[in-house]
Amino acid sequence: MARMTDEEYLQHTGTRCPYCRSDEIEGYELNFKSGTISQEIICLNCDARWYDVYRLTGYEEVTPKGEGRVP
Ligand SMILES: [Zn+2]
Numbered sequence: 859m860a861r862m863t864d865e866e867y868l869q870h871t872g873t874r875c876p877y878c879r880s881d882e883i884e885g886y887e888l889n890f891k892s893g894t895i896s897q898e899i900i901c902l903n904c905d906a907r908w909y910d911v912y913r914l915t916g917y918e919e920v921t922p923k924g925e926g927r928v929p
Pocket of ligand 1: 875876877878879880901902903904905906
């Protein structure tokens with residue numbers, strides 16, 4: 859079976875092994891760089907390893923609970 863493309867991997871929101879499609883995957887520690895976080899993932903079914911990559915896409919305002927949006 860061919861491994862997943864990035865698009866296919868994103869369709870599964872990273873919950874499946876891109877090599878064997880198993881959902882028996884486990885994540886390890888997060889590696890922080892500026893604007894990027896990567897996390898090593900291992901597949902318990904086929905022993906494949908890869909990195910999930912997260913990129914900073916912006917920021918969101920914090921709204922205090924019960925107070926609504928502050929103008
Ligand atoms: Zn696998």
